[in-house]
Amino acid sequence: MDQEPRLPDSPHKLSGLHDLAANYDVILSDVWGVIHNGIHAFPKACDALQRFRHQGGKVILLTNAPRPGQVIITQLDGFGVPRDAYDGIVSSGDITISLIKERQALSLFKIGPRSDDVLYTEAERHIVTPLRFAPADQADYLVCTGLFDELRERPEDYDPLLRAPAAAGRELICANPDIVVRIGDELVACAGAIAERYQALGGKVLQAGKPFDAIYVRALSLAGRTPSQSSRVLAIGDAMHTDIEGAHRQGLDNVFITSGIHRSVLHHPERGDLDAAALRQFLQGSEAPPMAVMPELIW
Incomplete structure (x- = not known):
């Protein structure tokens, strides 16, 4: 070469x-x-x-993907991606975990499906005390990994939830800047779509991925x-x-x-x-x- x-x-x-x-x-x-x-x-x-x-x-x-890289590797194994096709992996979830660690003294509100909770479990492995979760209008910052129900909800459905923290100047960490992702033949909204809504409401967004x-x-x-x-x-x-x-x-x-x-x-x-x-x-x-x-x- x-x-x-x-x-x-x-x-x-x-x-x-x-x-x-x-x-x-x-x-x-x-x-x-x-x-x-x-x-x-x-x-x-x-x-x-x-x-x-x-x-x-x-x-x-x-x-x-808003999950730890090691979790993604297991998922790739299940899809049939051979491990000798790559040397390493970095996920948006990995970057998000680092950002949560930096804010471990603060409370957070999480937006996303339960399947993404492994992100918070992994973050807690690297901090002294458990994470503190709070309602959206009371939390020090927000973390969005995706929609709570990606098959039934739309990004605009989240505006009422986001207005108060956006007006209060709370930061939202977007754990997946993708707007949509294709699952088979279907396009599904991602955390990036929520982040766009939050910014439109005047909120501050910190993006963890590409x-x-x-x-x-x-x-x-x-x-x-x-x-x-x-x-x-x-x-x-x-x-x-x-x-x-x-x-x-x-x-x-x-x-x-x-x-x-x-x-x-x-x-x-x-x-x-x-x-x-x-x-x-x-x-x-x-x-x-x-x-x-x-x-x-x-x-």
């Missing part, structure tokens, strides 16, 4: 990761939408990452890099708002996977192939366009 990274100024459709793998030592890959769909793994994507690693590269998975800095700093550290050592690091993701924007913020070369969260906009509804005209329209006027695109991650 001795070539300098070179990608075209406008997005180029790659035939596979092998087109540019020799230019990079590290891949920071998104998880949901790139290597699995919330139900099962994508074998071709896993194979591509395995091949990159077998050639001497490092792969760090970067996910906005596209913000902290998660990239930790991921690069796992790869043995610093933020200033990013010239041979490639970011791969399927969400423009988080993955591609985050890569641009960090000065990282990047590849956009079009069949993920934006599939319904970019792919033909019947044939399933990438619609070149739809892609051009989708990217028109974008301040942070991808450097290259692939319909799916393959070698």
